[in-house]
Amino acid sequence: MAVILIVEDERKINELIRRTLAMSGHTGLTAFSGREALKAAQENRPDLILLDIGLPDADGLSLMKQFDGIPVICVTAKGEVSNRVKGLMGGAEDYIVKPFALEELIARIQVVLRRNHKEQTLxxxxxxxxxxxxxxxxxxxxxxxxxxQEYGLLKTLLENKNIALSRSRLLDLAWGMDYEGEERTVDVHIRRLRQKLGMEESIKTIFKYGYRLEI
Structure with a gap:
């Protein structure tokens, strides 16, 4: 479980991300301006910062240099290649463009946390x-x-805990995007995991969609 600072001036988006982080077992701190972000980063020393680079009172790319080594993922509506390059060259661990799928955001967060040894492993x-x-x-x-493949599916569910994943998304994450098998393969492996691990109640079926691991 990680402490993640969300720097986003649009309050609805900030709150949506905070709730998504909470469902995934992380603690989300909120800041709505560059000034609040610097204060929160200094006082709480989060494991990761999600940074909107288009803040009303500060340039996010310049702000990033003041976070004293805390990993940063840029979250922004500016999707041009030049902006992505500036963000990554400026020290960001990753760059995600709005609008984005929440499950993609969580997956990118997990990669950065794993890279920085802050990801939950037990x-x-x-x-x-x-x-x-x-x-x-x-x-x-x-x-x-x-x-x-059973272990790969279990790992994927854990890394996206409390988030509903479609069968096709599970295939992409656990089998790989080049897998050409049927989506019902997921159902077979889910059934085996439930039987072997006694997770009949923990792995929820989302009707006509997919599955969610609830912890």
Missing amino acids: YRIGDTEIDLKSGIVKRNGAIVELAS
Whole structure:
């Protein structure tokens, strides 16, 4: 679980991101201006900053240099290649353009946190323990053998916990975008995970859409 500072002057977007972070197990701090962002960064020392570079009182790219090494993902409506290059060359870990899918934002956050060793790697769900660092899964203290694709799907669900993912999105994330199999493959592997790990109640079916792992 990470502490993430959301620097966004549009309050509805700021709150939407904060709620999404909370559902994913992270703590979201909010700032609506450059001045508030600097103060929050100094007082709370977050693990990551989501930074809108079009703030009313400051240039986000210049502001980024004052965050004293805290990882930054630029979140902005400015999608031109030149702006992306400026952001990345200015020190941003990543750059995401509005409008964006919330699940994509969470995935990018997880990558940056993993890169900076702030990502959660140990999970306990009922009598099941999953250690993503070692790749070991246990139930009631006994190791559970998972096929590689079952483990990949479980890892994807954990990294996107509390977020509904469509079958096609799960295929892209867990199988790879070049996979040409049917979406029902996901259903088969979900059924196996539920049986092996006792997650019948934790892995929710989203009718005519996909699945969500609730923790």
